[in-house]
Amino acid sequence: MTQFVSRVISVARRQSLNYFGRQGFHLSSKNMVIAVGDQLPAIDLYEDAPSNKVNIAEVAAGQKIIIFGVPGAFTPGCSKTHLPGYITRAEELxxxxxxxxxxxxxxxxxxxxxxxKHQGADGKVRMLADTNGDFTKALDVEVDLAVLGGTRSKxxxxxxxxxxxxxxxxxxxxTGLSCSLADRINA
Structure with a gap:
């Protein structure tokens, strides 16, 4: 029953975001996240500069892509393990x-x-900035990490x-490094 209620709230949340926009009404649950079978939200992210918007849902249309989220650039786990794994396995994927x-x-x-650039991601992994956390919030995967300055991505x-x-x-x-690593992806 709880899973059903979470699903109903998830659908209502997405519909309210579509109707009212990011500034409007937003239903949320602390444990609710986007689920398998859901559509990717149409949110603009930024690549290289604020003038280069990338609407992730538009990019995903007609393609099979991988998106992985990290708490912060240049942080130890992200720089030593998470991003390098995807760079190393890019061709295989x-x-x-x-x-x-x-x-x-x-x-x-x-x-x-x-x-x-520092990690050698060019041509392998596209680096997208979620400047205000809109994408992260739409997925409901935000986490408060005071050590990194507040709201970040799980x-x-x-x-x-x-x-x-x-x-x-x-x-x-x-924030751990287990199920979200490149070698765990079933492409």
Whole structure:
């Protein structure tokens, strides 16, 4: 019954966001997140600069993509394990039908671009900034990490096929490095 109620609230939340927009009415539940079978929200993220908007739902249309979220650019777990795993496996994942791999974090686009360059992500993983956390909030995967300055993203990964979430892996402790790693993706 609880799962059913969560699903109903999730649908109502998405419908309210579609009707009222990001500034309007928003239903939320502390434990509710986007689920397998849901459509990716149409949110603008930023690549390299504030002038380069990337609407993730539009990019996902007609493609099979991977999106993974991290708490912060240049942080130890993200820089030593999470992002490097996707960079290393990029070609293998693309051979399995993945069109693009996206790393999303609540940071500014300049920081994400510098982090990607520092890590050698060019041509392998696209670095997207969720500047105000709109994408993270729409997925309901935000977490308060005071040590990183407040609201950040839980660590997750997902496979999206033509805008529909086919696989979703959210770290049980929000920031750990287990189920959301590149070698756990079933592309």
């Amino acid at each position: 693309k051979e399995k039908g993945i069109s693009s791999i996206f790393c999303v974090s609540i940071n500014d686009p300049f920081v994400m671009a510098a982090w990607g 660590r997750y990964s997902m496979v999206v096929d033509n805008g529909t979430i086919k696989e979703l892996n959210i770290e049980p402790d929000n």
